[in-house]
Amino acid sequence: MAINWFKYAAPATFYGLAGKMVPWFAVPAAILFVVGMYIGFFVAPADAVQSEAYRIIFIHVPASILSMFIYLIMAGYAAFGLIFNTRLSSMMATALAPTGALFAFISLWTGALWGKPMWGAWWVWDARLTSELILLFLYLGFIALQSSIDDSRRADRAGALLAIVGSVNVPIIYFSVKWWNTLHQGSTIKFTGTSMHIAMQQAMFVMLVACWLYVIAVTLVRVRSIILERERNAQWVSELNEVKL
């Protein structure tokens, strides 16, 4: 049986599909958060150098990875919407931005709380930290720009340009610890292997998956509201059970 994937690119079909998908991401996310926290706090040993403070990484590293990853996905959707004029992709970009901004904030916040006891400073103007701060501002700029334009199609196009240009910053964040002599440490997990304790790796990986599932669930709920708002004059919206009430 051939599935017509383009069918799901129509806001009307995707609205229903997204609604069905939410619990399939939300429930595993909740379970994995509990599992990840359990491994991170009860199975993983204390760090030889950083003692118990290192346990912040189980949220800091996943939040940082996702703040960059969400940005690339958002810019990808926005670019796709700009080039092919597909409404749903632009709506997905708009729906991803607030969550991306929150993850960038979590990354900076948890980093500051780790930096204070480890470096003796909440904040330093180091290349890694500064480029992550710029990422937060890019998200906020994208949100502010889109909400300042009344015509949603024009808002999509303006936002897309900002998102595409801003994506240059993501590789800068990623490679900043290599390119510059930063106070922020380099990656512990490399493609060539790691010196990290297995339970620490497991906790970090489980938390990363949990966060990613959380992002998908919350974005799907948000995009459904955006679809309804923008398609409010369409016949199918007025025929929805939740609107008919």
Next chain:
Amino acid sequence: MSWAEFFAMNGYGFYVWGSYGVTLLIFIIEIALVRHKRKITLQQLRLMRDAGEAQ
């Protein structure tokens, strides 16, 4: 290890729980906001429909 020791995190309790506490708070607020937005959007659609019917 006692619970008191566990929460003390060897002196790093403030930093560790400050990280996870704020993250949890952000998740709770975000979930509340997206659900609220859905409620408001549906309400507006119904208001719009009722206004249309009244004409």
